Amino acid sequence: MYIQYSMDQLCLPMDLETDIPENHLVRIVNNAVNRLSDAIFDAAYPGGGRHSYHPKMLTKIIIYAYTQRLYSSRQIAKAIRENIMFMWLAGRQQPDFRTINRFRSERMKDVLEQIFTAVLALLLEEKYVQLEHYFVDGTKIEANANRYSFVWKKAVVKQHAKLQEKVRTLFGAIEAAEAQEDAEHAGADLLELGESSAFTADRLEQAVQRLEEKLQERPKDKPLKKAVRLLRKDLLPRLQKYEHQEALFGDRNSFSKTDPDATFMRMKEDHMRNGQLKPGYNVQIGTENQFVLGYSVHQRPTDTRCLKPHLEGVKEKLGKLPGTVIADAGYGGEENYAYLEEEQIHALVKYGTYHKEKSRAWKKDIGKIDNWSYNEEEDSWTCAAGQKLTFRYESTTTTESGYEIRTRHYRSANCEGCPLRAACTKAKGNREISVSLRYWRQKNEMRERLRSEKGYELSVRRMIEPESVFGQVKNNRGFRRFLLRGLEKVSLEVGWLCLAHNLLKKSSNRPKTQTGRSRKVLCFVPFDVSGFISAICFNFRRAFGTAPYSADETTLRKKSQPGLLCPADQTTLRKKSQPRLLCTADQTTLRKKFQQRLICPADQTTLRKKFQPRLICPADQTTLRKKSQLGLLCPQVRTYKNPVGNAVQRLFGSEPAAVPAGKAVQRLFGSEPAAVPAGNAVQRLFGSEPAAVPAGNAVQRLFGSEPATVPAGKAVQRLFGSDYDGFLFMCDRTENMRDIT
Numbered sequence: 001m002y003i004q005y006s007m008d009q010l011c012l013p014m015d016l017e018t019d020i021p022e023n024h025l026v027r028i029v030n031n032a033v034n035r036l037s038d039a040i041f042d043a044a045y046p047g048g049g050r051h052s053y054h055p056k057m058l059t060k061i062i063i064y065a066y067t068q069r070l071y072s073s074r075q076i077a078k079a080i081r082e083n084i085m086f087m088w089l090a091g092r093q094q095p096d097f098r099t100i101n102r103f104r105s106e107r108m109k110d111v112l113e114q115i116f117t118a119v120l121a122l123l124l125e126e127k128y129v130q131l132e133h134y135f136v137d138g139t140k141i142e143a144n145a146n147r148y149s150f151v152w153k154k155a156v157v158k159q160h161a162k163l164q165e166k167v168r169t170l171f172g173a174i175e176a177a178e179a180q181e182d183a184e185h186a187g188a189d190l191l192e193l194g195e196s197s198a199f200t201a202d203r204l205e206q207a208v209q210r211l212e213e214k215l216q217e218r219p220k221d222k223p224l225k226k227a228v229r230l231l232r233k234d235l236l237p238r239l240q241k242y243e244h245q246e247a248l249f250g251d252r253n254s255f256s257k258t259d260p261d262a263t264f265m266r267m268k269e270d271h272m273r274n275g276q277l278k279p280g281y282n283v284q285i286g287t288e289n290q291f292v293l294g295y296s297v298h299q300r301p302t303d304t305r306c307l308k309p310h311l312e313g314v315k316e317k318l319g320k321l322p323g324t325v326i327a328d329a330g331y332g333g334e335e336n337y338a339y340l341e342e343e344q345i346h347a348l349v350k351y352g353t354y355h356k357e358k359s360r361a362w363k364k365d366i367g368k369i370d371n372w373s374y375n376e377e378e379d380s381w382t383c384a385a386g387q388k389l390t391f392r393y394e395s396t397t398t399t400e401s402g403y404e405i406r407t408r409h410y411r412s413a414n415c416e417g418c419p420l421r422a423a424c425t426k427a428k429g430n431r432e433i434s435v436s437l438r439y440w441r442q443k444n445e446m447r448e449r450l451r452s453e454k455g456y457e458l459s460v461r462r463m464i465e466p467e468s469v470f471g472q473v474k475n476n477r478g479f480r481r482f483l484l485r486g487l488e489k490v491s492l493e494v495g496w497l498c499l500a501h502n503l504l505k506k507s508s509n510r511p512k513t514q515t516g517r518s519r520k521v522l523c524f525v526p527f528d529v530s531g532f533i534s535a536i537c538f539n540f541r542r543a544f545g546t547a548p549y550s551a552d553e554t555t556l557r558k559k560s561q562p563g564l565l566c567p568a569d570q571t572t573l574r575k576k577s578q579p580r581l582l583c584t585a586d587q588t589t590l591r592k593k594f595q596q597r598l599i600c601p602a603d604q605t606t607l608r609k610k611f612q613p614r615l616i617c618p619a620d621q622t623t624l625r626k627k628s629q630l631g632l633l634c635p636q637v638r639t640y641k642n643p644v645g646n647a648v649q650r651l652f653g654s655e656p657a658a659v660p661a662g663k664a665v666q667r668l669f670g671s672e673p674a675a676v677p678a679g680n681a682v683q684r685l686f687g688s689e690p691a692a693v694p695a696g697n698a699v700q701r702l703f704g705s706e707p708a709t710v711p712a713g714k715a716v717q718r719l720f721g722s723d724y725d726g727f728l729f730m731c732d733r734t735e736n737m738r739d740i741t
Contacts, residue, residue, distance in 0.1 A: 016088040028507045044107045060089045066500035073101035137466035138284040142481045145261035145279040160242040201240045261487040265301040283308045292498040303330040334439040335403045358539035457623040552659045
C-alpha cells in the first residue's frame with residue numbers, strides 16, 4: 001500500500017553532487033571560482049599559525065550566499081550546516097560565522113578587486129561583455145548606523161568659534177590678574193596664544209601645562225586654580241573633540257557618530273514623506289549587457305563629482321576604459337566634460353537642461369542665450385531684438401576639486417525702449433549675461449551626439465542597463481542596508497554584491513534546455529472555406545495543454561489568454577480573457593470588461609449583464625442561456641423552446657431572412673423552422689453579401705445537416721480570412737469532438 005520508508009537504513013549514493021541539478025547556479029559559482037589562480041589569495045595569507053580554511057571554499061560560499069539573499073554571517077554559517085548546496089561547496093566543512101565575517105571584511109580587502117577583475121576576464125573571454133559601452137549610474141544605500149546620530153559641519157564650526165572666543169577671554173582675564181608679576185615671561189606666553197585668531201588643542205595644552213607649573217608655585221591663588229580646572233576639564237576636551245570632528249568631515253557637511261564614514265543623504269525610501277536624511281553611501285557602477293564592469297563607493301550625495309574618481313578607479317583595475325561612456329544628466333558639467341576630453345573618451349553624457357531645450361516654451365523664450373547668435377570674431381552676442389552684447393571682463397572660479405571655470409561677462413549697449421525687454425529680462429539696467437564659452441561649446445557638441453541615431457539608441461539603452469542592476473540588488477535580492485561599517489568594509493560588501501550579480505546574470509543567460517515535460521501533439525488540417533463558419537467554440541482550457549501550432553503561426557492561445565486571430569491582419573478578437581466581437585464599420589465592441597453584451601441597434605438595449613449572457617424573450621422572460629457557459633449548449637444537455645417574438649425582432653431587425661432548420665435553430669427559435677428578420681444588427685456583424693457555407697461536421701453541429709446561405713462581409717473576413725482557414729484539433733480527441741465546445 002505504501003512505498004517502503006525507513007530512516008535507519010543507509011541510502012546510496014552518498015555523494016551530495018548527485019542531488020544537484022546539472023545546470024544549477026551553484027555549479028556556475030563553483031566553476032568560476034575554480035578557474036581563478038591560487039596565487040591571487042597569497043597576499044591574504046602571509047603564513048604562520050594553524051592551517052586556514054581554503055580561500056576558494058570561503059569565496060564560493062560567500063558569493064553563492066549573496067545570490068540567495070543571505071548576507072548575515074550567522075545565516076551563512078547556518079546554511080552551511082543545513083543546505084545541501086552549501087554543504088557541497090564547503091566539502092562538508094563547517095566554518096563558523098566569525099571565520100566567514102573575518103574573511104569577507106578583513107582578509108579580502110586587498111584581494112577582492114583582483115578576483116572581480118579575474119571573473120570579468122572570464123566573462124569577456126566567453127563573449128558576455130565586449131567593453132565597448134560603459135553605462136554609469138549611482139544609487140544610495142543606507143549605512144549600518146543610527147539614523148539620529150548625525151553631526152553637522154555648520155554646527156561644529158560655529159561651536160568651535162565660540163569656544164575659541166571663550167578661551168581667549170579666559171586668558172585675557174588671567175593676563176590682567178598677573179600684570180603685577182613678571183610681564184615679560186607671562187606676556188610672551190599668553191599674548192602668543194591670545195592674539196592668534198585660530199589656535200589648536202596642542203598649543204592650548206602647552207599653555208595649560210605652564211599655568212599648572214605656576215599653580216604649583218602659588219597653590220593658594222584661587223582665580224588661577226579655577227581657570228586651570230576649567231581649561232583642563234571642559235575647554236581643552238571640547239576643543240580636541242571639535243578638531244577631531246572637523247578632520248572627519250573633510251569636504252563633507254555631515255557624518256554619523258555610529259559610522260563616521262557615512263554621510264547623511266536624502267534617500268528615495270522616505271516612508272515618513274518628510275525628506276528625512278539618513279546615513280548612507282553613494283554606490284557607483286558601470287554596466288554592459290547588465291553585467292557590472294566596475295564599482296566604487298563614495299561619500300558624496302550627488303553624482304557630479306563621483307564620475308572622475310570612479311572612471312580613474314576603473315582604469316586602474318582594467319588597464320583601460322571602455323570605448324563609450326554613457327551617463328545621465330546628473331553627471332553633466334564642465335569639469336566632467338573637460339576630464340572626458342583630456343582622457344580622449346567618447347562620451348554621451350546629458351547636461352541639466354537637455355530635455356528642457358526640446359520644449360516649445362524653451363524655444364520661444366527670447367531671454368535664453370541658446371536662442372541667440374554668437375559672433376566668434378567679434379566676441380559678441382546678438383539678442384532676439386538685434387542688440388549686441390559686447391565683452392566686458394572675465395572672472396575665474398575654482399571648484400572644490402581645484403578645477404578653474406572661466407566665465408566671460410557681456411553687456412548690451414542700450415536696452416531702453418526695447419519692445420522685447422519685458423520678455424527678455426527683469427533687470428532695471430541693460431541686459432548682462434555670464435557665459436563659460438568652453439562649457440557652451442561642450443554642450444553644443446554633446447547635443448549633436450545625443451540627437452544622432454546612435455546616440456539616441458544608447459541613451460534609451462542606458463535606462464535599462466544600470467537601473468536593472470539596482471533593481472535586482474535592492475528589490476529582488478533585498479539588499480537595502482549595509483551590514484558592515486566603514487568605507488573600506490562597505491566597498492568590500494559592494495564587491496561581493498557585484499560578483500554575485502555577474503555570476504547570477506551569467507547563469508540566467510545560459511541556453512535553456514528542454515525540461516522533458518510531455519506535450520500534446522497538435523495537427524493542422526487545412527480545408528477550403530468559401531464563406532465562414534458562424535461560431536465554433538473551443539474549450540481551450542480542456543483541450544490544449546500548450547500553445548497550438550499552425551502553418552501561418554496563428555496562435556489561438558497565449559499564456560492562458562485564448563485569442564482568435566485574423567490571418568489577414570493579425571487582429572486579435574479576444575485579449576486578456578475578454579472576448580470581443582468588433583464591428584468593422586464603427587469598431588463597436590459587443591463585449592466590454594468581462595461583460596458580454598448583445599446590443600440592439602435600435603434602442604441600445606443590453607441583452608446581457610453581469611457576467612451572465614442571456615437571450616431574453618420579452619413575452620415570457622425565458623432565458624436561453626444561464627451562468628457563464630460561452631456558446632450554444634449541446635442539444636442533448638438542455639433544450640429551450642421559445643416562440644419567435646419581440647426578442648428576435650429586437651435582435652435582428654425587421655427584414656426576413658432564410659435560416660436553416662437544425663437543432664441549434666430549434667433550440668434558439670423554437671421547434672419549427674422560421675423566417676428570421678435580418679436588420680441592422682446582422683448587417684453590422686456579417687455584412688451584406690450572401691455566401692455559401694459548406695455542410696461539414698462543424699456546420700452540422702451548429703446549424704443542422706443541410707447547407708445554408710449566410711451573409712458574409714468584412715467582419716467574417718476579419719475573423720476567418722478570405723481564402724481558407726485551418727481547423728485545429730487534438731489527435732487524441734477526434735472521436736470526442738462534442739467535448740470541444
